Amino acid sequence: VKLRPFRLSPLLLASAVLVSAGAAAAQQAPKPEQLIKWRQSNYQVIAWNVGRIKASLDGSYDKEAVIKEANVISAIAGSGLGALYTAGTETGTGWHETRARPELFTDKRVAELSGDFVREAGELVRVANGGDPAAVKQQFGKLTKTCKACHDDYRAKE
Numbered sequence: 001v002k003l004r005p006f007r008l009s010p011l012l013l014a015s016a017v018l019v020s021a022g023a024a025a026a027q028q029a030p031k032p033e034q035l036i037k038w039r040q041s042n043y044q045v046i047a048w049n050v051g052r053i054k055a056s057l058d059g060s061y062d063k064e065a066v067i068k069e070a071n072v073i074s075a076i077a078g079s080g081l082g083a084l085y086t087a088g089t090e091t092g093t094g095w096h097e098t099r100a101r102p103e104l105f106t107d108k109r110v111a112e113l114s115g116d117f118v119r120e121a122g123e124l125v126r127v128a129n130g131g132d133p134a135a136v137k138q139q140f141g142k143l144t145k146t147c148k149a150c151h152d153d154y155r156a157k158e
């Protein structure tokens with residue numbers, strides 16, 4: 001059997017170029033559903049780690065685990081979540097219908113609340129490295145207050 005050498009037809013090549021151009025365009029402007037999924041997913045990862053720190057504080061304290069968990073929260077908090085709240089994502093469905101309230105997209109105060117969140121999460125990393133559970137508990141309380149402050153005004157009730 002004589003194998004024919006595999007050659008890409010110009011048409012196939014052209015469509016491959018089109019597909020990658022399409023992928024690049026999709027990267028520049030992700031669909032609203034995708035952006036909403038990403039922000040909901042980020043909060044889920046944050047909540048998972050908040051829960052693990054709480055479990056550590058309520059049970060036997062695990063310094064190394066808490067450092068890791070605080071780092072995850074801090075990294076996500078500081079990762080630029082605001083970029084997931086672009087125009088066109090005020091309504092829509094990610095994993096489920098968005099709970100972001102319309103005011104979130106217009107109120108200047110949101111930047112301040114986000115700043116508090118990033119700052120307290122960073123501070124939690126610092127305190128976690130110190131390894132004193134009482135101090136971590138106090139800072140953890142400060143961090144979770146920033147969640148509530150934003151949710152009270154900018155996240156719709158379930």
Ligand code: HEC
Pocket residue numbers: 036039040041043044046047050095097098099100101104110113114117143144146147148150151154155
């Ligand atoms: C600056 C505002 C803000 C801060 C700070 C904030 N959140 Fe949220 N959070 C939101 C908004 C808005 C939504 C709704 C997002 C959506 O549905 O599009 C949300 C959604 C969530 C959700 C639901 C995710 C899902 O599955 O839809 C969880 C869980 C959550 N946040 C946890 C937290 C925790 C824990 C903190 C603090 C450690 C926190 N958030 C800090 C604004 C904030």
